Amino acid sequence: MDKLAIIGGRELYGELRISGAKNSALKVMAACLLTDGKLILDEVPDLADARQLLVLLENHGVQWTREGARLTLDAGTITSTTAPYEIVRKMRASFNVLGPILAREGQAKVSLPGGCAIGARPVDLHLDAFRAMGADIELEEGYVLAEAKGGLKGAEVEFPFVSVGATEHVMMAATLAKGTTVLKNAAREPEIVDLGDCLRAMGAKVEGDGTDTITITGVDRLEGTTHEVVADRIEMGSYAMAVGAVGGELLLERGRRDLLGTAAAVMEESGLTLKEEERGLRVSRWGTPTVSTSVTTEPYPGFATDLQAQYMALMAKGDGEATIKETIFENRFMHVPELRRLGADIDVDGRTATVRGVKRLKGAPVMATDLRASMSLIIAALCAEGQTMISRVYHLDRGFEKLDDKLRSVGALIERIKDED
Numbered sequence: 347m348d349k350l351a352i353i354g355g356r357e358l359y360g361e362l363r364i365s366g367a368k369n370s371a372l373k374v375m376a377a378c379l380l381t382d383g384k385l386i387l388d389e390v391p392d393l394a395d396a397r398q399l400l401v402l403l404e405n406h407g408v409q410w411t412r413e414g415a416r417l418t419l420d421a422g423t424i425t426s427t428t429a430p431y432e433i434v435r436k437m438r439a440s441f442n443v444l445g446p447i448l449a450r451e452g453q454a455k456v457s458l459p460g461g462c463a464i465g466a467r468p469v470d471l472h473l474d475a476f477r478a479m480g481a482d483i484e485l486e487e488g489y490v491l492a493e494a495k496g497g498l499k500g501a502e503v504e505f506p507f508v509s510v511g512a513t514e515h516v517m518m519a520a521t522l523a524k525g526t527t528v529l530k531n532a533a534r535e536p537e538i539v540d541l542g543d544c545l546r547a548m549g550a551k552v553e554g555d556g557t558d559t560i561t562i563t564g565v566d567r568l569e570g571t572t573h574e575v576v577a578d579r580i581e582m583g584s585y586a587m588a589v590g591a592v593g594g595e596l597l598l599e600r601g602r603r604d605l606l607g608t609a610a611a612v613m614e615e616s617g618l619t620l621k622e623e624e625r626g627l628r629v630s631r632w633g634t635p636t637v638s639t640s641v642t643t644e645p646y647p648g649f650a651t652d653l654q655a656q657y658m659a660l661m662a663k664g665d666g667e668a669t670i671k672e673t674i675f676e677n678r679f680m681h682v683p684e685l686r687r688l689g690a691d692i693d694v695d696g697r698t699a700t701v702r703g704v705k706r707l708k709g710a711p712v713m714a715t716d717l718r719a720s721m722s723l724i725i726a727a728l729c730a731e732g733q734t735m736i737s738r739v740y741h742l743d744r745g746f747e748k749l750d751d752k753l754r755s756v757g758a759l760i761e762r763i764k765d766e767d
């Protein structure tokens with residue numbers, strides 16, 4: 347397992363290109379299963395998760411080629427409607443092949459994804475929606491067996507709470523259903539709009555994505571198209587927070603303020619300057635103190651749960667006390683003990699963490715526990731005195747493209763220590 351060694355204290359200067367969003371790329375990749383035409387995707391990040399999804403798509407008969415950030419997917423014939431446990435268990439987002447396969451083939455057998463470190467993460471909302479659309483759903487030996495003999499039918503689906511994955515999943519399946527599907531209390535994340543853009547380009551009739559009501563009128567078939575994946579707002583927010591923590595100035599190429607939702611204003615309140623430019627978002631902090639500012643995670647446009655851990659690292663050297671409330675996942679504070687090892691003063695009570703800013707953090711060996719938690723350790727290490735050694739960086743490789751190269755290119759002292767085994 348690779349490790350990352352970071353020597354803290356160096357301000358960050360220069361330009362970084364923000365990659366395509368992992369959480370969008372994975373969904374538009376799965377959308378290739380809706381058509382026998384070629385889907386050409388640009389700005390697909392080269393991440394462990396994207397590679398893992400390609401393994402699953404290959405299992406369904408998808409042929410693909412990659413040239414740089416361009417991925418061409420061809421699901422001319424779906425050769426298997428079964429998504430096996432051995433592949434699905436490695437990445438939750440792979441569950442989202444169920445809807446497209448069910449919509450196109452009238453049946454699908456997909457392994458339940460199981461829980462993960464940040465929470466139980468059931469898929470009941472997905473399955474309830476497919477039932478409402480006329481599918482028979484059985485659970486057998488850890489698999490979802492879904493069947494819709496005469497095809498899926500349009501339905502009105504009101505989600506009891508906001509789910510990004512369920513919104514995307516049902517949106518995809520509804521494009522090939524008979525009639526109109528209306529999704530209420532839908533997620534409004536930028537990745538939903540990106541998926542909507544891709545589906546429309548494929549010939550789907552989708553309206554209202556980006557609002558809480560999405561209307562999809564089914565069509566007989568979708569076609570291939572070319573689509574560019576939206577910039578990764580979590581990568582962008584993470585690098586912005588790294589600048590907030592250690593100081594300096596970065597132009598985050600392809601970055602957009604609107605993608606950050608309320609996190610943009612929170613970062614400004616905490617002392618960062620954000621400026622939109624033609625090529626992206628410029629972020630800077632010059633010697634001003636980090637102002638401790640409390641946040642609560644919420645669905646978009648609220649403060650993203652995927653930025654919560656990174657924000658906690660920023661607050662670790664704040665000028666006072668900040669509370670951070672996590673409302674989306676029940677177990678997303680695993681970075682706290684590791685941040686404490688670096689000298690952070692943090693208490694957790696249920697779903698609320700209280701961060702009392704300290705004057706300095708000090709490098710130590712720490713362990714990454716999940717994707718975004720790993721990034722919080724990177725940010726803390728960048729502003730800690732001395733060396734931090736981060737183990738289990740495979741978590742980072744799931745979701746941050748070329749992280750160490752990118753940070754090194756803007757002045758960070760970061761080195762990957764390759765596992766020799």
Ligand SMILES: CC(=O)N[C@H]1[C@@H](OP(=O)(O)OP(=O)(O)OC[C@H]2O[C@@H](n3ccc(=O)[nH]c3=O)[C@H](O)[C@@H]2O)O[C@H](CO)[C@@H](O)[C@@H]1O
Pocket residue numbers: 369370372439465466467468469470471472473508509510511512651652674675676
């Ligand atoms: C690959 C991907 O895009 N992952 C993102 C996606 O995850 P994901 O799509 O899994 O997250 P959801 O929005 O669905 O989850 C929100 C909450 O709803 C619960 N829930 C969800 C579905 C369901 O059927 N039943 C249920 O109880 C979950 O356990 C969680 O507590 O959105 C999350 C919330 O912004 C992000 O943190 C993840 O990075």
Ligand SMILES: C=C(OP(=O)(O)O)C(=O)O
Pocket residue numbers: 369437438439462464652717718745
């Ligand atoms: C939680 C995340 O991913 P996933 O939903 O794939 O676990 C994430 O991207 O932060």
